[in-house]
Amino acid sequence: MGKPPILETPDLKAGSSHLDKDSTRTPYWLLMATKAKCIGILTAGGDSPGLNAAIRGVGKAALGFYGMKVVGFRDGFRGLIENRRLDLDRSTLSGILTTGGTILGTSRDKPHRMVINGRTRDMTGVIRDNLKKWGIECVVCLGGGGTQKSALRLHQAGVNIVTLPKTIDNDVAMTDASFGFATALDIATEAVDRLHSTAHSHHRIIVAEIMGHRAGWLTLGAGLAGGADVILIPEIPYDVETIAEAIRQRSKHGSNFSIVAVAEGAMSRHDARVFSSAERNLERAKTLNEKLEVKREIAALEVRHQGNTMRLARHLEELTHLESRVTILGHVQRGGTPSAADRMLATRLGTACADLIVAGKYGVMVAARGDDAEPVPLEKVAGKRKSVPPGHSWVESARRVQTCLGD
Numbered sequence: 001m002g003k004p005p006i007l008e009t010p011d012l013k014a015g016s017s018h019l020d021k022d023s024t025r026t027p028y029w030l031l032m033a034t035k036a037k038c039i040g041i042l043t044a045g046g047d048s049p050g051l052n053a054a055i056r057g058v059g060k061a062a063l064g065f066y067g068m069k070v071v072g073f074r075d076g077f078r079g080l081i082e083n084r085r086l087d088l089d090r091s092t093l094s095g096i097l098t099t100g101g102t103i104l105g106t107s108r109d110k111p112h113r114m115v116i117n118g119r120t121r122d123m124t125g126v127i128r129d130n131l132k133k134w135g136i137e138c139v140v141c142l143g144g145g146g147t148q149k150s151a152l153r154l155h156q157a158g159v160n161i162v163t164l165p166k167t168i169d170n171d172v173a174m175t176d177a178s179f180g181f182a183t184a185l186d187i188a189t190e191a192v193d194r195l196h197s198t199a200h201s202h203h204r205i206i207v208a209e210i211m212g213h214r215a216g217w218l219t220l221g222a223g224l225a226g227g228a229d230v231i232l233i234p235e236i237p238y239d240v241e242t243i244a245e246a247i248r249q250r251s252k253h254g255s256n257f258s259i260v261a262v263a264e265g266a267m268s269r270h271d272a273r274v275f276s277s278a279e280r281n282l283e284r285a286k287t288l289n290e291k292l293e294v295k296r297e298i299a300a301l302e303v304r305h306q307g308n309t310m311r312l313a314r315h316l317e318e319l320t321h322l323e324s325r326v327t328i329l330g331h332v333q334r335g336g337t338p339s340a341a342d343r344m345l346a347t348r349l350g351t352a353c354a355d356l357i358v359a360g361k362y363g364v365m366v367a368a369r370g371d372d373a374e375p376v377p378l379e380k381v382a383g384k385r386k387s388v389p390p391g392h393s394w395v396e397s398a399r400r401v402q403t404c405l406g407d
């Protein structure tokens with residue numbers, strides 16, 4: 001074994017780390033035998049609480065524990081094109097554990113479809129060449145489903161990549177959890193809690209729209225924890241008459257108000273059928289023109305869907321004769337300080353990520369598995385979505401406490 005690298009900080013004390021003999025992490029001697037590297041970090045997709053905690057986790061472990069050089073790239077993958085940098089030194093990494101958003105900025109730019117001077121271009125090769133030129137050995141991408149796909153493309157083009165799962169939607173495949181979700185769940189739960197007293201006072205239906213894209217985890221979790229009377233998620237298409245009947249039954253039994261937690265992606269049975277048939281048509285489309293036409297059709301359906309919560313509330317008012325109101329929680333769910341659970345998760349995954357880089361394990365996402373972290377090949381993650389299984393224990397618990405799920 002060669003001499004251990006000289007570390008920039010005195011943080012490394014034998015026996016003080018999680019790399020003890022029972023750890024599932026890379027052995028200490030192997031890590032210390034590896035030469036120092038320069039790594040980049042970026043955050044892509046929508047921001048979520050815990051991103052800074054993860055940047056700090058990766059950065060402090062990589063810099064202070066292993067003696068690497070750490071560079072942050074700003075505004076997602078665009079930072080890799082335009083060399084927008086932030087040196088992640090000790091002072092920059094300090095004091096960010098508790099802050100929301102991302103100190104690096106983010107964007108939804110995709111390497112293979114990036115708008116450069118008004119033209120959409122594939123910048124995959126440019127990114128690979130830039131990283132080589134700048135001596136960046138590996139890029140850590142913190143992101144959700146879309147970012148995992150982009151990361152796989154870059155990996156296949158020869159870029160050393162490790163990703164971390166972040167999203168308030170909790171829909172990244174192959175990981176028990178993604179950071180951002182726990183905080184958003186707390187925020188949405190508090191909102192559902194608070195809506196109870198005002199709905200009760202006015203004898204109203206309050207329909208609370210909760211984020212989650214096409215997954216129902218956030219709505220189901222907040223609805224369960226906050227005691228919503230109706231929970232509507234994309235995975236269980238609803239029948240509006242069934243919901244109205246559940247609300248009427250509550251009134252009959254003396255509860256003249258109801259809280260409906262509806263996921264932004266939830267749909268009536270009819271709309272769900274229309275969407276899935278359009279998606280099937282897209283899979284079957286052979287020519288470019290056919291594909292474009294179906295894509296336009298899907299885009300129009302998506303625009304129409306944006307008013308779904310308002311329409312649902314009006315419909316329920318007509319059917320139950322109870323006044324209804326809508327609360328759209330929106331980006332409040334993504335803002336502010338991360339919860340303790342998210343800080344812990346982000347720190348665990350971030351530090352495990354540094355271990356993997358030292359061991360040269362690339363092309364993987366650092367997944368949360370129980371109390372541990374494990375690398376999962378990006379091929380198994382990209383393009384997959386973790387939806388709520390219809391028989392999931394959260395769904396069954398909701399049914400047992402007689403919450404209406406609209407089906």
Ligand code: F6P
Nearest residue numbers: 046144167168169211212213334
């Ligand atoms: O993926 C996170 C998320 O907040 C989704 O829940 C939501 O559908 C989407 O991002 C909103 O995106 P934007 O911030 O770009 O409006």
